[in-house]
Amino acid sequence: MLTKKHLLAGIAIAAGIGVAATASAQVKPETLVKQRQSAMVLVAKYFGPLGGMAQGRVPFNAEVVARNAGYLEVLARMPWDGFTDATKDVKSATLPAAFADPKFKQGQEQMQTAIANLAAVAKSGDEAKIKAAIGEVGKTCSGCHDNFREKQ
Amino acid sequence: MLTKKHLLAGIAIAAGIGVAATASAQVKPETLVKQRQSAMVLVAKYFGPLGGMAQGRVPFNAEVVARNAGYLEVLARMPWDGFTDATKDVKSATLPAAFADPKFKQGQEQMQTAIANLAAVAKSGDEAKIKAAIGEVGKTCSGCHDNFREKQ
Numbered sequence: 001m002l003t004k005k006h007l008l009a010g011i012a013i014a015a016g017i018g019v020a021a022t023a024s025a026q027v028k029p030e031t032l033v034k035q036r037q038s039a040m041v042l043v044a045k046y047f048g049p050l051g052g053m054a055q056g057r058v059p060f061n062a063e064v065v066a067r068n069a070g071y072l073e074v075l076a077r078m079p080w081d082g083f084t085d086a087t088k089d090v091k092s093a094t095l096p097a098a099f100a101d102p103k104f105k106q107g108q109e110q111m112q113t114a115i116a117n118l119a120a121v122a123k124s125g126d127e128a129k130i131k132a133a134i135g136e137v138g139k140t141c142s143g144c145h146d147n148f149r150e151k152q
Numbered sequence: 153m154l155t156k157k158h159l160l161a162g163i164a165i166a167a168g169i170g171v172a173a174t175a176s177a178q179v180k181p182e183t184l185v186k187q188r189q190s191a192m193v194l195v196a197k198y199f200g201p202l203g204g205m206a207q208g209r210v211p212f213n214a215e216v217v218a219r220n221a222g223y224l225e226v227l228a229r230m231p232w233d234g235f236t237d238a239t240k241d242v243k244s245a246t247l248p249a250a251f252a253d254p255k256f257k258q259g260q261e262q263m264q265t266a267i268a269n270l271a272a273v274a275k276s277g278d279e280a281k282i283k284a285a286i287g288e289v290g291k292t293c294s295g296c297h298d299n300f301r302e303k304q
Contacts, residue, residue, distance in 0.1 A: 074222075074223055
């Protein structure tokens with residue numbers, strides 16, 4: 001049986017920050033940054049091997065591409081609500097332009113479109129087309145990072 | 153046009169660690185830990201508000217539950233391949249039992265089952281059933297954290 005104690009414990013632990021996350025307006029700026037960075041870490045986890053396949057460094061595997069593209073479609077929706085004005089003063093690699101330039105939003109949409117295209121193309125099993133579609137996703141990564149992220 | 157330079161730049165930046173992620177066997181243990189923690193941060197982001205709804209602290213919104221449950225179905229697949237033996241010595245809140253006790257794997261499956269159930273129930277719009285299903289997910293959080301994670 002569900003007890004409130006159980007539920008509270010589960011949520012507090014899941015939040016991992018000692019405070020349950022509620023509506024996004026109440027989430028601390030530092031947490032928003034951590035969340036958006038976490039989404040990017042996972043984008044890198046699942047896009048990295050695909051980039052390797054496109055370059056021939058990793059054996060091509062259409063099933064992995066299809067799975068990862070599906071994951072990336074979901075992950076590509078997650079970072080953006082973490083870029084609120086409240087986070088402007090939190091230390092991160094994000095440049096101030098990300099909070100002012102409408103190209104940042106356009107870049108998000110280009111990424112999502114490229115990933116949706118990759119997910120569709122991945123089902124075809126056509127290696128050349130899939131590799132080209134991976135490359136198009138890669139270009140949207142650098143498209144935003146060049147303008148809105150500190151050089152690493 | 154896609155150039156190799158573009159692609160490499162995009163991948164290196166996306167990986168965020170100066171080295172493109174390739175096959176998981178080649179990923180550094182520290183990166184695996186960062187990736188699994190990132191998945192948990194996002195689980196907390198999208199489960200937190202649902203827990204708040206089940207407790208009555210956050211206004212109930214069936215659409216948010218359905219959206220977040222869909223995200224959680226995908227996120228719940230992501231942490232586990234980061235718990236490799238190679239990560240045993242990396243500093244984290246994971247207890248040694250996670251690498252030895254088969255209940256850890258069972259807990260993963262219970263979480264995934266509870267989230268799949270929540271995603272299905274969310275479509276019904278039945279508030280009481282949805283809140284109960286949220287509670288069942290919360291119990292699977294603490295089910296594993298109690299045994300396999302340091303007390304925070």
